[in-house]
Amino acid sequence: MDQIRMMDQNLKCLSVAEEKYSQKEDKYEEEIKILTDKLKEAETRAEFAERSVAKLEKTIDDLEDKLKSTKEEHLCTQRMLDQTLLDLNEM
Template identity: 90%
Template structure:
């Protein structure tokens, strides 16, 4: 009986040591999870900012393309007017 108690006591000590070891590992893993979660949140925030920047740049590009088109049309109209004026002057 004493031998069984001694063995159970040793087993209890081994289990307690293992529990402490695994508790430390669990704490370490929880800290790693927290760090990785924080990094993920930062990456998501950066991605959202990048998406907004891309949207702004696309809008700016569209606006500039529209402005270029209008300017080309104005230039064409001005060129036609100048050509007609030159023809009128040559007829005089």
């Protein structure tokens, strides 16, 4: 009889432990889901940031090209103005 009581107590302990670990497993699964969602969100933000950086780098390149072109135009205009002033002074 004592052996049966002991087996019954062991079974109850195992049942309580199973419930406890089942709850922990559920909790960990929920944490994994939350972290997975956060990872997906972070990856989406990173992809958006990469695209934004690429667009900004292209904009910078375009502006640098435009600045170079404008400086060259300014230099040509300055040379023409200088030449015109020289021509006017020679008259």
